[in-house]
Amino acid sequence: MPGLTVALVSIPLSTALSIAAGARPEMGLRAAVYGPAIGGVLGGSDYNILGPAGALVNILKLYAGDYGVAIVPWLAIVSGAMALLVWATKLEKYCTIIPNSVLEGFSCSVALVIGLGQTRNAFGITQLIKDKIEAGDEKATSIFYEAVAQSFRYVPQLSARDFTPFLVFFVTLFSLMKFLPGKPWIVPVAFVGCIYGGVMATLFPFDP
Numbered sequence: 001m002p003g004l005t006v007a008l009v010s011i012p013l014s015t016a017l018s019i020a021a022g023a024r025p026e027m028g029l030r031a032a033v034y035g036p037a038i039g040g041v042l043g044g045s046d047y048n049i050l051g052p053a054g055a056l057v058n059i060l061k062l063y064a065g066d067y068g069v070a071i072v073p074w075l076a077i078v079s080g081a082m083a084l085l086v087w088a089t090k091l092e093k094y095c096t097i098i099p100n101s102v103l104e105g106f107s108c109s110v111a112l113v114i115g116l117g118q119t120r121n122a123f124g125i126t127q128l129i130k131d132k133i134e135a136g137d138e139k140a141t142s143i144f145y146e147a148v149a150q151s152f153r154y155v156p157q158l159s160a161r162d163f164t165p166f167l168v169f170f171v172t173l174f175s176l177m178k179f180l181p182g183k184p185w186i187v188p189v190a191f192v193g194c195i196y197g198g199v200m201a202t203l204f205p206f207d208p
Contacts, residue, residue, distance in 0.1 A: 005184050010036070010051040012190030020057045020117050022064035023072060028052065058113045058144060065142025113144065119151040122170075124162025128154055161204075169193055 010032045018028025036050035056079075063071050086092055120126040129150065132138040141147050169189060176185040 005187075006051055008187045009184055012186060012193075013054075014052045016118075017052045017054055017057055017114070019121070020114050021060035021072070023060075023069045027069070027072075054110050054114055057110070057117070061117065062142050062144070065140075116148045116151075117144070119148065119155070122163065122166045123151075123155050124159025125151065125154045125157060128157060165193075165196060165200075 011029070014028035014032035015025040016028075018025055018031070032052055039048075039050045060072055060075065063075060120129060129138060132154075133140050138150060141150065169192075173185060173189045176183075176189070
């Protein structure tokens with residue numbers, strides 16, 4: 001059951017992190033399937049969870065913005081090599097001396113990066129900003145705080161068709177987590193969201 005729960009949560013999480021990192025959703029799905037499968041075959045631990053890693057989103061987005069999404073597999077290979085080096089030199093034991101305050105602060109910063117990084121999608125202003133960049137009214141940037149400031153300048157011009165479902169799903173998910181805790185509510189909410197997205201894409205095809 002725990003394995004099934006992690007697998008179901010990985011589906012919406014992998015697509016969301018893929019988009020947040022500047023890649024396509026299907027790339028996240030492939031990584032969520034092949035990565036844990038290979039990790040499970042080669043070995044593991046009772047303390048490991050093989051799946052998407054939100055902590056790397058900001059790094060991946062920065063490099064993907066500068067070099068394109070083709071750089072992501074190379075980053076994965078280098079990261080794996082570094083992890084293997086840490087294991088070979090027995091340095092992993094030093095991870096246990098990292099204070100909880102550092103880990104909590106790190107987790108909080110990751111949440112802020114992912115959340116603020118999705119401002120454009122949530123308010124439906126992604127295409128608007130792209131048009132402004134193509135027209136020369138805005139400058140493309142991969143620097144996080146500059147991109148966030150750029151996004152918030154256009155929030156007043158939000159698209160109600162995009163923002164309304166975001167608000168509904170956001171409030172629903174957090175209400176369920178608050179008042180009915182202990183269940184992976186992200187799975188059914190993401191499933192309903194996928195159905196909604198498919199229906200809307202069929203009824204209102206996107207024409208850039």
